[in-house]
Amino acid sequence: DAELMRKVILGYLSYGLGLVGSVVRQVRDVDRIMGWGFNWAPPGLLADLIGPARAVNLLERAGLMVPGVLTAAAASGAPLFTEPHADRGRFLFA
Numbered sequence: 001d002a003e004l005m006r007k008v009i010l011g012y013l014s015y016g017l018g019l020v021g022s023v024v025r026q027v028r029d030v031d032r033i034m035g036w037g038f039n040w041a042p043p044g045l046l047a048d049l050i051g052p053a054r055a056v057n058l059l060e061r062a063g064l065m066v067p068g069v070l071t072a073a074a075a076s077g078a079p080l081f082t083e084p085h086a087d088r089g090r091f092l093f094a
Contacts, residue, residue, distance in 0.1 A: 009046065010062050013055060016043030017067035017080070027069055027080045035083075041091040044080035047073070052080065 016030050024030050031042030047055045052074035059066045073080050081088070 006058070007062065010055075010059055010064055012040075013043050013047055013050075013070070014059055014064040014067065017047065017070050018065055020067060020069045028082050031081060031083065035086070035091060039091075042081060042083075044082070045088060045091060047080050 016034060017027065019030050020027055024033070027044040031044045034040045035042035035045070047070055050058070052070055056066050056070055056074045059070070069080065072078075
């Protein structure tokens with residue numbers, strides 16, 4: 001079960017954050033589309049929760065594409081999810 005969840009979540013991070021620069025301008029754009037358009041946890045939020053450096057490591061170990069914005073966040077320590085007034089908990093309910 002854990003391996004399946006890793007593949008799903010990591011695939012989502014790789015795909016969603018990989019759209020930055022080609023389909024959308026910034027992480028905030030893909031976060032808004034996925035979070036408010038589809039009511040899924042925004043990929044930037046998930047990456048921040050995992051930790052950008054750890055997410056990079058997990059993606060590399062899974063053989064998935066590591067988006068440049070994630071590598072940059074891991075190097076700088078800057079958060080990816082930048083919605084200041086968003087209720088982060090709305091995406092993380094059980």
